[in-house]
Amino acid sequence: MGISRTRKAIYAAATIMVGAASLGTVPASATVPATAPAPSLGPTAIIDGVPYVGAELRKQYDYDYIGCKNPDGTTPNGYTAEWLRDGVTLPPDRQGEVLKLLPADFGHRISLRVHPSTPAEANCPDATRVSPDTAPIKASSRAMGWTGRGNFEPLGRMQDGRLMLYPRTYTYVPGSCEGPCPKYEGSWDEPRQVGQGWDAMGFVFSPGDFDGDGFNDLLATDAGGGLFLYPGNGEGGWLERRYVGQGWDIFDAIEGPGDFNGDGTNDVLARDAAGDLYLYPGDGEGGWLPRSKVGQGWQVMDKIITGGDMNGDGPVEVFARDWNGHLSIYRADGRGGWNSSAVISSGWGTFQDIAGLGSFAHQKYNDLFAVNATGDLVTYSTGASTAVLWGPFGPVGIGWNVFRELL
Secondary structure, three states: OOOOHHHHHHOOOOOOOOOOEOOOOOOOOOOOOOOOOOOOOOOOOOEEOOOEOOOEEEEOOOOOOOOOOOOOOOOOOOEEEEEEEOOEEOOHHHOOOEEEOOHHHEOOOEEEEEEEOOOOOOOOOOOOEEOOOOOOEEOOOHHHOOOOOOOOOOEEEEOOOOEEEOOEEEEEEOOOOOOOOOEEEEEEOOOEEEEOOHHHOOOEEEEEOOOOOOOOEEEEEOOOOOEEEEOEOOOOOEOOOEEEEOOHHHEEEEEEEEOOOOOOOOEEEEEEOOOOEEEEEEOOOOOEOOOEEEEOOHHHEEEEEEEEOOOOOOOOEEEEEEOOOOEEEEEEOOOOOEEEEEEEEOOHHHOOEEEEEEOOOOOOOOEEEEEOOOOOEEEEEOOOOOOOOEEEEEEEEOOHHHEEEEO
16 A cells, blocks of 8 residues: 555655745735637537545536638537546546546646537638646645545534535536536535544644555554554555654644645645644655754744645645734745745634635635634635635535534
8 A cells, every 4th residue: 555656756746945935925916817719610628626636637628610611601529538548548447527536646637628519611620639747746735525525524523523425426427517616515414423433632633645655645643652553455444554753743833735736746844842833744654854954933922724736736835824823824835945925814823623625616726614612613715826715615514513623
């Protein structure tokens, strides 16, 4: 079990440039890339989805090949879509409307080739369109959930030590893309208990997939400072735990940001009592690469929140709430350091808990989730920009103050 070092080497890792987080950094201006004009024979093939193992990719548009007509004036009868990996057509059993990303796709790039089902005739030169490649596929992130469906699925630890899983089912709504696209309808599945006795553990958090088997995992510390990996089985349960570290009792905050340094595998951030922040890069096989210091002065924060890649641009974002209730965002540069930071707003001290659990709308933009004073679960979203948080939206659940924390 685990990603081999040969496979991991496929991922084009950037040179690590470690920098310290600065509370006074001036935020970079938020810019939205301009949309390129569509080709004359129809839209360029576009993939919807996120480049993580466990995610689902699908074509974003219905392709009618505008301007492409047969000699009798009719348009070709539909189209054929092919999924490619590194430019090579994937096997027939992986073709279809949806492509589920597998551990074998780690480090590779996916594209979509769309062409008419009817051969091009007069007035219709080659109308084949190929999408841009995705970024190299990363290890499964926390946003992919616990049941192997690539879904937002909250996991909560109760005061009595029980773990409760709230799965969701999302159904794709086909049709034209007007407004946010594609569209999904989501519904809560029946919640279920997936663990007990977790009140004996100190910090409990998810790094995403830490051992390379394609399923999301938990990490937890015990009273002696030992760190344990609880591998997920992809069905909402756990495999036998493994001991993966000692001496973690020197930290007063430990979180899983996802892929912080851009090598495709998931990492851990830990803060000591002096306020120094350290990066512990995962090796993709359930172990560690050498740590580095990536910040200081973080003792002014009472909570660190890891949201993953909030705006779909690749690097992750980290949020932090100070003791006065101000929420700040720290944008990673995808190379092991920071890009920029900014204070977003005040008033966040009223929330019992704040967590990054994925996308409630089942899209590429992750949300923040917060439990307010009355126990309502509400959402905040950045969309394509991380300059502001929009919300609160919801509530999307009630009675969530029964949890010690959301994971």
